Amino acid sequence: MLQIALFDLDHTLIPFDTGLAWTDFLIARGVFDDAVRVTYLDHCRQYAAGTLDIREMQRANVGALREVPPADVARWIDDFREHLRPRVPAATRALVDGHCARGDLCAIVTATPRFLAEPLAALFEVPHLLASESAVDARGHRTGEVEGEPCYxxxxxxxxxxxxxxxxHSLQTVGRSWFYSDSANDLPLLQVVSDPVAVAPDARLRAHALAQGWPVIDPSPHCG
Structure with a gap:
């Protein structure tokens, strides 16, 4: 019977936020200024509080690329992947590899825009990526709008x-289903899989996981 393993990305497979890493990457190249980082951090605080409007966050962050030629963005994404390569933790890479080796169908499930999550999916060699889709205009430029429902x-x-x-298949017809996440924002999906796992969880998720008897993984601060 089919088994699946689902992984949140930011602060779960990686000990940082992809969008913030991307913002800092482009600030270092003079593409963004520090004001973009301030806005992004404000959205991160809203996320932690459970009050984030994910569409507004992507309008601010992805929309900052509206006038950038797609070829430039593609080149930066290639450089970004190599920039992140040494930051992939061995422990979570081993976790993913273990599920793949058992034959579990593996996917990253993240609110991060697909074009930013793809470099990390490639680094983890996860074959499937479920992410928020960024709308593009007639020129192929990203508008900052989310296409369809955000993966959030x-x-x-x-x-x-x-x-x-x-x-x-469906979640109801697969055998075991794992979902690894750090955030209480992911409780809806955590509550419908057979094997929810909290990874370096925020306070709200930690309390819920302990009350429900869910496994809690606290990676070493020296990992990755």
């Missing part, structure tokens, strides 16, 4: 169900 909070369930339906 309860909508992560919808993204997973559509992905499984394309393979003739």
């Amino acid at each position: 909070r309860a909508h992560k369930i919808d993204h997973v169900q559509r992905w499984l339906a394309a393979r003739g």
Whole structure:
């Protein structure tokens, strides 16, 4: 019977935020100024508080690329992947590799825009990526709008169900299903898999996981 392993990205597989790493990467190249970082950090605080409007966050961060030629963005993404390579923790890489070696169908499920999550999916060699889709205009430039429903909070369930339906399955018909996450924002999906796992969880998720008897993984601060 099919088994699946789902992984949140930021602060779960990696001990940092992809969007912030991207923002700092472009600030260092003179593409963004420090004001973009301040705005991004404010959105991060909203995320932690559970009050984030994910569409507004992406309008601010991805929308800052609206006038950048797609070829430039593509080149930066290639450089970004190599910039992140040494920051991939061995422990979470081994976790993913273990599921893949067992034959589990593996996917990263993240609110991060697909074009930013793809470099990390490649580094982890995860074959499937469920992410928020960034709209583009007639020129191929990213507008900052989210196309369809963002892969965020309860909508992560919808993204997973559509992905499984394309393979003739659903969350109800697979065997075991794991989901690893750090955030209480992911409780909707954590609560519908057979094996929820909290990874370096925030305070709200830690309390919930301990109350429910879910496994809690606290990676060493020296990992990666």
